[in-house]
Amino acid sequence: MTSAKRKNSCVMAIAPSSRGFGFAVLERGKSLVDWGVKTVKGDKNPGSIEKVESMLGHYNPGVLVLPDAMVKGARRAPRIGRLCKEIAALASKRRIKVVLLTRDNVRSVFFEDGKGTKHMIAKVLAMRFSNELGHRLPPKRKPWRSEDYRMEIFDAVPFAVTDELINKGGSGSRPT
Amino acid sequence: MASSHLPNYLHANRKRLGLSQDEVAFLLGAENGTKVCRYERFTREPGFHAALACEVVFQRPLRELFAGLYEEIEREVAARAKRLVLRTDWVKLGNKGSRKREVLEGIAAPKKRKSQRP
Numbered sequence: 001m002t003s004a005k006r007k008n009s010c011v012m013a014i015a016p017s018s019r020g021f022g023f024a025v026l027e028r029g030k031s032l033v034d035w036g037v038k039t040v041k042g043d044k045n046p047g048s049i050e051k052v053e054s055m056l057g058h059y060n061p062g063v064l065v066l067p068d069a070m071v072k073g074a075r076r077a078p079r080i081g082r083l084c085k086e087i088a089a090l091a092s093k094r095r096i097k098v099v100l101l102t103r104d105n106v107r108s109v110f111f112e113d114g115k116g117t118k119h120m121i122a123k124v125l126a127m128r129f130s131n132e133l134g135h136r137l138p139p140k141r142k143p144w145r146s147e148d149y150r151m152e153i154f155d156a157v158p159f160a161v162t163d164e165l166i167n168k169g170g171s172g173s174r175p176t
Numbered sequence: 177m178a179s180s181h182l183p184n185y186l187h188a189n190r191k192r193l194g195l196s197q198d199e200v201a202f203l204l205g206a207e208n209g210t211k212v213c214r215y216e217r218f219t220r221e222p223g224f225h226a227a228l229a230c231e232v233v234f235q236r237p238l239r240e241l242f243a244g245l246y247e248e249i250e251r252e253v254a255a256r257a258k259r260l261v262l263r264t265d266w267v268k269l270g271n272k273g274s275r276k277r278e279v280l281e282g283i284a285a286p287k288k289r290k291s292q293r294p
Binding site (some may be wrong): 009027031032033034131 | 180182183185187188191192193217218
């Protein structure tokens with residue numbers, strides 16, 4: 001058979017992190033096709049690029065959404081910024097449209113006043129995709145604990161959902 | 177032209193149900209998860225028995241589980257139906273051919289048929 005050689009209408013979102021990256025593949029107007037966390041050992045950026053490349057080859061998405069790590073005021077590590085740039089270049093080479101979104105973009109889509117926490121967004125998504133993500137929602141992070149690795153999924157999914165909602169026509173249809 | 181579907185959605189459905197590839201393989205009557213992995217990576221198409229077993233396991237119709245493949249086959253059949261319409265001598269068939277022509281034109285325009293569905 002046949003791999004998904006032609007451009008697909010799905011949106012892939014990647015959220016790089018200190019361990020590797022979280023990813024989500026969303027089909028326009030439909031459901032989540034794939035979601036999860038990829039951990040990379042050793043040299044993070046080349047390992048991540050390799051994994052992203054194989055995923056792009058498998059799903060051949062129409063759009064790739066990445067966090068805008070270079071926006072003014074962003075506090076992401078320089079390595080993440082470089083990784084995002086490399087992933088964007090890889091996608092462009094494959095003629096995949098790259099969309100960069102900031103956390104403010106996401107929050108403005110999820111909340112009317114544009115104010116809300118990461119956990120609140122995760123809860124909304126766990127309800128929206130209850131079959132897929134309901135059981136992956138980690139408990140709210142205590143200030144003295146580090147972030148649960150499952151939150152990487154909830155970093156990536158909002159990017160895909162935000163891109164879909166922006167393309168649908170603004171934030172009129174919030175995913176509540 | 178952009179395809180709106182992946183060849184199949186076995187991976188997403190399996191993940192949703194929380195089953196492993198080995199478990200799905202067992203349910204499909206395969207020896208191990210290798211076959212399921214190949215189905216999910218679009219490198220192998222399941223046979224008719226395995227496809228029906230997938231419908232039973234995932235409780236989804238085949239045209240949804242194998243949406244991309246269905247779309248591809250639908251396009252091929254539509255093209256063949258168009259050719260059949262063109263090569264049939266409708267004058268010779270007379271009134272008898274009108275029903276047949278209607279059916280073939282319906283197959284040849286699958287998008288139109290879909291939009292007419294309630």
